[in-house]
Amino acid sequence: MLPDLRLLLALLAWLGILSAVRAAPDVLLISSDDTAPYQELMGAFRSSLTKRLEKTEIVTLSRLQATDMLTRQPPRLIVTLGVTATEAMLQNSYRGMHLAVLVPRSTYEKMLAGKTPAEIRNRSAIYLDQPFDRFLTLARLTIPKLERVAVLSSLDTMTQRKTFSSNPRSGVSIAVEPVMNERDLMPSMQRILSDAQALLAIPDNKVYTPRTAELVILTAFRRRVPIIGFSSTFTRAGALCSIYSTPSQIGQQAGEIAGRVLASKTNLPPPQYPQYYSVNVNDQVARALDIDIDPIPLLMDRLRQELGEE
Template identity: 60%
Template sequence: MRPTLLLPTVLLAWLTASGWALATPDVLIVSSEDSPPYQELIQTFSTQLAGRVDQLEISVQSQQQLSDSLSKQPPRLLLTLGVSATEQAIQSNQRVPHLAVLVPRLTYEKLLSSKPATDLRNRSAIYLDQPLDRFLGLARLVVPNLERVAILSSMDPAPPRKPLASALKNPPALVVELIESERDIVPTMQRVLPGTQALLAIPDNKVYTPHTAELVILTAYRQRVPIIGFSSTFTRAGALCSVYSTPSQIGQQAAEIASKVLSGRAVLPAPQYPQHYTISVNDRVARALGMEIKPAPILLERLHQELGEN
């Protein structure tokens, strides 16, 4: 394979902003923010894709440039990171193959709810959240005699349970509570958590904000109910453990999809959950709750076995 020169993200963005005319890009990347996790995903995606596709042209641009770029120099593939950039791309109505990442499933489905079926063929996503069976499988590994778990949701009072039937035997009872506003969180938790052995924190931009996440953690702790979170940040803040995909893992999966699309070997697949994931644990919270918890690598191996992923 012929070596490909991959310009650093910052240089690509500077060249574009400065008016230097780059060739029509194979991949246009637009990010909702410039935080380290987003940068990590872009770097992993670019490096992995460059190793798979010859003579690759990647452009990283701001959201302000998106509409103009799509109309004047539409790429062969558009990659958006986060909700804001994804929403703007969907609203642009440009029929460029579009792969979204770092977007919760419920949010992505809501953004596409008004689009015709013909428009969905050029769109796909790697969801931010994990499939429900991973949360339930992890909860069962860390909580003895798990019978009942709760979920707080702003949009979906009945998440699909179909994946559970094929992955888990005798899954615990699932209680899903609709949260319409921030003031509903504490009273809902106080009503639901008694008799519940775990709270599954599913990514939801309206339920879990920096402020409300603290409320959820404190309320669950007072009820002595462990939280299964969706990020390493959630674990550090007070969840017993979390299951999530790192930016590098999602970047790798996105590169695998992009390489097939750009080489003409496949069209965009249906929206999907992350293939690769990891686990983090909070030993301090486990001790405070009087629980024993295995190290994260052991839990990850056992979860793979539980779900038949080995």
């Protein structure tokens, strides 16, 4: 081989390596789906992050595409959206920083069960669900003279039962009824709603499916027991009100965390609940149950004040 040709090939190889190094992104987004909520979250994430770090490079790939990039050009931070992408990432040998979003707390903790400290180091999450205290405080602010609330819980969320304990100062007692399967649902509701002034519908995909949610809402309404739900869909279906985080709100929080981590080169914070959230109210249900609720802006202000978030 001629010396000039060898030099040219070496130069091209060096340039290729350099290009690959430079091509490694700061953040790799891996989504479980490409539907509107995921797109909304990714848009909010990009906007939130680039406000803090203008020159940050963000790449979005499918799970299959990401596997190849992790081998060749590992990013500084991976953000997985949804359960499927998060589960796949936790099975990967990648040991860099990994932030999971749109994953319920019980699901995320189950994914981490049995893993070694080395396997879960540098991993964190923004849970999809809200802290229980927000549900309870919203119930207290919307239902007059509240003293007794009910919670339906499968084995998945029963592991978080200690989080259902009420602050004695709230003056509200909490009854938790286990639901082992769909056949248990109606007997469980009959037992627990007989003495409850409200049902707190915490996220639990073993209890609340599209089919059972309608049954729960109708049964509670007939007994005049208002429901505090966990999504805008739940409110539209007949809950008195709901508390939840939109994809944009979770995307904003994820972008803020990514910005701090990338700018300061610190570790990810521990798993956490959403910082930003929304409330909506079903006025028709409120009128039917003779419940007078504050306008949403005032209700949100009172909620934040009660929770010490202002």
